[in-house]
Amino acid sequence: MxxxxxxxxxxxxxxxxDEYYLYDNTVYTINKVLNQAGINSAYxxxxxxxxLEQRAVEWFLPxxxxxxxxxxxxxxxxxAALMAIKEYITKSSPFTRGEENSxxxxxxxxKSEDKTTKSIEYNGPIDGLSDLKDSIxxxxxx
Amino acid sequence: xxxxxxxxxxxxxxxxxxxxxxxxAIFVRDIELQKAQVSxxxxxxxxxxxxxxxxxxxxxxxxxxxxxxxxxxxNSVKSCIESIxxxxxxxxxxGWSKFVDAEEFxxxxxxxxxxxxxxxxxxxxxxxxxxxxxxEWKIFNSPGIVESIGDCNICDVQYDECDHIEGLLYxxxxxxxxxxxxxxxxxSALVEKPKxxxxxxxxxSTDDGYMKDYMTLKMLDEKVKDNGVEEKHMNMECILxxxxxxxxx
Numbered sequence: 001m002x003x004x005x006x007x008x009x010x011x012x013x014x015x016x017x018d019e020y021y022l023y024d025n026t027v028y029t030i031n032k033v034l035n036q037a038g039i040n041s042a043y044x045x046x047x048x049x050x051x052l053e054q055r056a057v058e059w060f061l062p063x064x065x066x067x068x069x070x071x072x073x074x075x076x077x078x079x080a081a082l083m084a085i086k087e088y089i090t091k092s093s094p095f096t097r098g099e100e101n102s103x104x105x106x107x108x109x110x111k112s113e114d115k116t117t118k119s120i121e122y123n124g125p126i127d128g129l130s131d132l133k134d135s136i137x138x139x140x141x142x
Numbered sequence: 143x144x145x146x147x148x149x150x151x152x153x154x155x156x157x158x159x160x161x162x163x164x165x166x167a168i169f170v171r172d173i174e175l176q177k178a179q180v181s182x183x184x185x186x187x188x189x190x191x192x193x194x195x196x197x198x199x200x201x202x203x204x205x206x207x208x209x210x211x212x213x214x215x216x217n218s219v220k221s222c223i224e225s226i227x228x229x230x231x232x233x234x235x236x237g238w239s240k241f242v243d244a245e246e247f248x249x250x251x252x253x254x255x256x257x258x259x260x261x262x263x264x265x266x267x268x269x270x271x272x273x274x275x276x277x278e279w280k281i282f283n284s285p286g287i288v289e290s291i292g293d294c295n296i297c298d299v300q301y302d303e304c305d306h307i308e309g310l311l312y313x314x315x316x317x318x319x320x321x322x323x324x325x326x327x328x329x330s331a332l333v334e335k336p337k338x339x340x341x342x343x344x345x346x347s348t349d350d351g352y353m354k355d356y357m358t359l360k361m362l363d364e365k366v367k368d369n370g371v372e373e374k375h376m377n378m379e380c381i382l383x384x385x386x387x388x389x390x391x
Contacts, residue, residue, distance in 0.1 A: 028291055028302045036305070047302070052328055053287045055337040055383065092309030095252030096245040096265060100335045
């Protein structure tokens with residue numbers, strides 16, 4: 001993670017020793033959404049090559065990794081990231097699927113400079129993404 | 143002599159076409175009239191696409207986006223009528239697939255929902271039609287596939303190399319990832335909320351060793367395949383995934 005990166009997009013198997021990282025197929029899309037919202041995001045490896053397409057109406061988002069610096073000094077970055085993602089998903093979700101449209105998202109936060117992490121998983125309606133910032137703050141302060 | 147057609151003429155023509163088409167999207171209408179309406183809609187969809195391409199040439203993004211919504215809405219009603227025709231001709235499975243097409247075309251038209259009137263009413267028409275004409279599906283297939291990211295359909299470069307975002311509308315064209323390469327199957331799941339509602343169970347076995355159509359419940363002249371398992375079990379056949387993509391752009 002270089003010093004410019006504000007949010008890191010992790011593969012599904014970031015904790016495993018698999019030969020290849022496997023990303024959710026929304027990873028490039030979310031990277032574009034974040035970049036166009038002025039947020040500097042990057043991937044765990046140089047260029048993801050394998051993607052999992054899960055044919056369900058839920059949005060399977062890449063794991064978001066928020067560094068200690070961003071968590072402490074740049075709170076508005078992850079708030080803006082969540083808002084940008086929510087806005088995109090709201091705009092592009094199928095009209096006829098109504099409340100079936102939902103989101104699965106895991107957020108990993110770096111709790112301290114020694115890289116201790118804590119994670120939170122969200123599985124629910126699109127609107128709930130806005131409230132996730134409070135949960136992130138809560139686990140950061142635990 | 144060439145006659146110039148204005149933006150207002152196109153909108154008026156679209157409104158007339160839509161009204162006529164909706165009048166045929168009712169089960170009891172005569173099947174031959176419905177087939178004629180489907181043919182007329184095919185032509186109207188192509189006409190609106192041509193107008194959209196003219197708007198794209200003139201870099202009139204707003205008009206191109208509106209015409210995108212028009213041809214997708216007409217295609218939705220066309221698929222709805224085709225679904226009814228299929229049911230009348232005892233092609234139930236195809237009828238369901240066409241019905242899903244109607245809903246998905248509507249999803250794309252709704253990318254411009256703030257500019258279209260009556261969208262919610264038409265959506266409710268489809269909801270009622272689904273409830274009256276088809277069973278309430280409890281589970282669907284939802285495969286998980288490992289694949290490459292593919293290219294952007296708008297600029298033809300690898301998807302990660304451009305600024306277009308999948309699912310958003312750009313001058314009358316929705317960004318989609320194309321040329322995705324299949325790497326391997328990851329899993330198959332039975333889910334309540336699939337992305338593709340065409341992936342249904344089509345046949346199940348009965349206690350007397352025959353298969354039954356899952357949608358019509360009609361007993362089929364087809365014995366359960368012997369797979370060497372002695373314990374009593376249920377066989378089912380289903381649509382694992384579909385590869386046909388809607389012609390939305």
